[in-house]
Amino acid sequence: MKLYYATGMCSLSPHIVAIEAGIALELERVDIRKIPRVTETGADYAQVNPNLYVPALALDDGTILLEGTAIVQYLADLAPASGLAPPPGSLARVQLQSWLGFIATELHKVFSPWLFHPEYGTQAQDVARSRLAARLDYVERQLAAGGPYLLGERYSIADAYLYTILSWSAHTKVDLSAFPHVRRLIERVGERPAVQQALREEEEEGRY
Ligand SMILES: N[C@@H](CCC(=O)N[C@@H](CS)C(=O)NCC(=O)O)C(=O)O
Numbered sequence: 359m360k361l362y363y364a365t366g367m368c369s370l371s372p373h374i375v376a377i378e379a380g381i382a383l384e385l386e387r388v389d390i391r392k393i394p395r396v397t398e399t400g401a402d403y404a405q406v407n408p409n410l411y412v413p414a415l416a417l418d419d420g421t422i423l424l425e426g427t428a429i430v431q432y433l434a435d436l437a438p439a440s441g442l443a444p445p446p447g448s449l450a451r452v453q454l455q456s457w458l459g460f461i462a463t464e465l466h467k468v469f470s471p472w473l474f475h476p477e478y479g480t481q482a483q484d485v486a487r488s489r490l491a492a493r494l495d496y497v498e499r500q501l502a503a504g505g506p507y508l509l510g511e512r513y514s515i516a517d518a519y520l521y522t523i524l525s526w527s528a529h530t531k532v533d534l535s536a537f538p539h540v541r542r543l544i545e546r547v548g549e550r551p552a553v554q555q556a557l558r559e560e561e562e563e564g565r566y
Contacts, residue, residue, distance in 0.1 A: 360384040362397065362406055362414040365560045368466060369413035371522040372429045373560065375515050377552040379437035387563055388412050398563075426466075427458040430515040442515050450509065457508045457516035464493045466523050473530035487532055494537050501539035506546065513547070521547035 361376065361383045363369035367390065376383045387398040395403040395410050407414045407424055415423040415432070423429050434443035444450035472478055472486040497520075500508070508516045524544050527534050534541050547553055 359418060360386055360416040362386050362388050362403065362412050362416070363560065364388050364390045364412045365563065366525065366557075367412055368426050368470070368519075368522055370525070370556060370560065371426055371515075371519040372413050372415065372433060373556040374518040374522070374550075374553050375430045375433045375442060377555050378442055378518070378550075379433050379440045381433055381436060385559065385563060426519065427455075427462050430458070430519065431455075434515050441512065442518075444509070444514075454509060454514055454516055457514075458519060460493075461516065461519050461523060465490065465520070468493070469523060469526050469530060469532070473526070473532070490532055491536075494534070494540055498537040498540050501543060505539050506543060508543075513550075517543060517547050518553070520544070521553065 359376075359381065361369060361372055363373060363385055364387065373383065373385070386401075388403050389396060389398075390410075390412060393410075397403050397406075404410060406416065406422055409424070413426050413429055415429045417423065423432055431443055434440065435446065438445070443454055468486050468490050473483055476483075497508075504510050507513050508520065521544055524532075524534065524540070526532070534544075
């Protein structure tokens with residue numbers, strides 16, 4: 359299996375999940391700053407994902423899986439004993455999917471692209487930051503009531519995704535100081551050996 363990724367971007371989430379699940383991944387870096395978009399081997403990334411973004415997961419039979427929230431569930435389901443996702447069909451699985459959808463649409467897609475492109479201007483970025491603060495306040499209240507993880511006592515793929523997205527806070531000037539439970543979750547996830555390994559592997563491969 360091969361994960362197409364860009365260092366420190368949202369593709370870090372499936373990278374972490376694969377390591378947590380004990381799944382060996384080949385990594386292929388994509389330069390997401392350039393069009394045409396090529397991978398580190400010189401391949402045309404548009405042939406992998408016509409939308410041009412990472413992550414993409416190429417299965418050994420050539421199938422390409424797109425969308426981070428689907429990819430992490432696929433990886434977790436390959437290793438059910440890892441407990442990274444509740445069983446398909448359970449209510450807990452739907453609660454997990456609720457978090458994955460929330461992180462993707464309410465957090466991830468507010469950080470990216472809005473806070474990654476200064477050319478969008480201060481006004482757009484102020485709106486993005488204030489929207490993120492409102493959404494993080496919701497996460498904070500949920501964790502205060504039933505943490506320490508998004509699904510309660512149980513670490514899941516949703517926590518790895520939240521960690522990945524909030525790792526962008528410092529350089530995009532998103533202030534987490536009002537959200538102590540969120541910060542504690544991020545610290546705990548950041549201490550996990552699988553997360554450390556994924557960060558190390560991406561750094562070793564190099565940053566564009
Ligand atoms: N809907 C996609 C969005 C992925 C996404 O936003 N990827 C960013 C990096 S975090 C990217 O590759 N951006 C470059 C681009 O959109 O061209 C998913 O959740 O997998």
